[in-house]
Amino acid sequence: MASSQPSATALISAYGRAYHATHAQEKIFDDYLADKLFTDEQRAFFAENLARAFAFFDPEGAADVTTPEEALARFMQNSSLPITLSRARYVEEILTREIEKGVTQYVILGAGLDTFAFRRSDLMPRLKLFEVDHPATQNYKRARIQELGWQAPPQLHWVALDFAQGNLMSALESIGYDSRARTLFSWLGVTYYLPRAVIDATLREIAARACADSILIFDYFDADAFIPERTAPRVAKMQAATRQSGEPMQTGFDPATLGAELDALGFALQENSSPADIQASYFRGRADGYSACEHLYFARARVK
Ligand SMILES: C[S@@+](CC[C@H](N)C(=O)[O-])C[C@H]1O[C@@H](n2cnc3c(N)ncnc32)[C@H](O)[C@@H]1O
Secondary structure, three states, rough: OOOOOOOOOHHHHHHHHHHHHOOOOOOOOOOOOOOHHHHHHHHHHHHHHHHHHHHHHOOOHHHHOOOOHHHHHHHHHHHOOOHHHHHHHHHHHHHHHHHHHOOOEEEEEOOOOOOOHHHOOOHHHEEEEEEEOOHHHHHHHHHHHHHHOOOOOOOOOEEEEOOOOHHHHHHHHOOOOOOOOOOEHHHOOOHHHOOHHHHHHHHHHHHHHHHOEEEEEEEEEEHHEEEEEEEOOHHHHHHHHHHOOOOOOOOOOOOOOOOHHHHOOOOOEEEOHHHHHHHHHOOOOOOOOOOOOOOEEEEEEEEE
């Protein structure tokens, strides 16, 4: 991503959560604070541009659409929003369970405009929270929070860091991360934008310095997603759109070998949810056209 601008994909993910929270009858994930992160001008900008983008995602479908509102609603069904919503719910469901089993720290890697710290006042008193993000995105978010007058809870710690430069665990330890405490690390919507060497180095560092039985959750695209003749049309369009916004998707994993690869990095894979699993957990029976994204998996692993 560009080093001076906040991540465009982080803004679009948050806009999608805001849209869902303010429009959906039956919510997959209710980020009721996300809408407040946007000014009226930003909301109008995203609504207009994403409605227009629907014709790119689904040229045939666009022929039947009569209003910009309908085009925006169809864009939300047919783009990355189902991934954004389901991965956020997946992590917070696991975190809620794991807090009961002794997890006391939550590290959000590549947090973007995640509102957890302000939204989950039920869980915050039981956690130390670390938000790690690229400085350009994190500075943008902090400035917006200040403008809104939101009071950051004392348990929230900020770490501005480029994963490519390493030193994640030292940065965390320098602001109060306790390496003896069981921790949940989430890395949502990030691995596919990083080179594989950066992912491996980051995971190796976590496994070496987080305490045993800490948890890692990330989402990933399978290797087929990156092969033009095998990838699903929706995923190919997402790749084209993120490339254009300066955040090209570049790395996937093979679900069949992920367990062995994580094992070599110091983790035991515990869950590897396929698109069919995600469909069954979060999208079954929905009448609004949302469905799990082809090629997109959720991985949950523990530090050995
Ligand atoms: C698609 S957004 C995901 C945000 C959030 N996790 C979510 O689910 O909405 C990708 C995030 O990864 C961060 N990111 C991308 N490359 C990074 C890097 N090299 N170092 C640190 N953060 C990075 C961006 O700043 C952005 O917040």
